[in-house]
Amino acid sequence: MSGSPDLVDLLGGAVHEVAPLLLGSVLSHRGVAVRITEVEAYGAADDPGSHAHRGRTPRNSVMFGPAGRLYVYFTYGMHHCANVVCGPEGEAAAVLLRAGEVVSGLETARVRRPGFGDRDLARGPARLCTVFGLDLSSNGVDLGAGPTRLELGDTPDPSIVFSGPRVGLRGAPERPWRFWLTGDPTVSAYRPATPGRRPQRSDLRKR
DNA sequence: CGACCGATTTGCT
């Protein structure tokens, strides 16, 4: 068994039920710690929004492993996003870390995102990875056993935990699997799932 | 092997 027993136990349940538990938890990596304020749950094969929707591939294989590991992916040719693997081993599920508040290593975080106010340092899933200096080399690390660590806090007060549709998904059924701490200034701006977005074929206008 | 697309961010027409 790989994996921190604590995290496997605490995060091994159904992903949409476990996801809110990550609100208020603190992730530490490379000199920076962030208190998580916004997350999204991604589930098993029947979730069209999940990277694991079409089965196991080299990229998403970490999602199939034990809970409590970090799943990092690279997207849009320039951004990284970080997830915490949840659910029972063998079932693909992960929670995307969408936003948080830098609570330690503020100086380092500012250097990694020059020109931004503290509130915006980790507001957004790719921005959050930037303040950590996180990349694919950390994909799959056990969050309970090394320098990259996740500390779960107390269960968040249900009265301030809100949920809504996930951000940026196209063609997914509306599962309200985005969770955030209401009123927290570091929660990312809500962008509807870009319904009218056209395919950006540069050839079309390039004549 | 080639084409298309993306759990985004940023800057500007």
Add this chain to the structure above:
DNA sequence: GCAAATCGGTCGT
């Protein structure tokens, strides 16, 4: 408000 940037994963030819 909209489009470019930029490249690995995934799927189709």
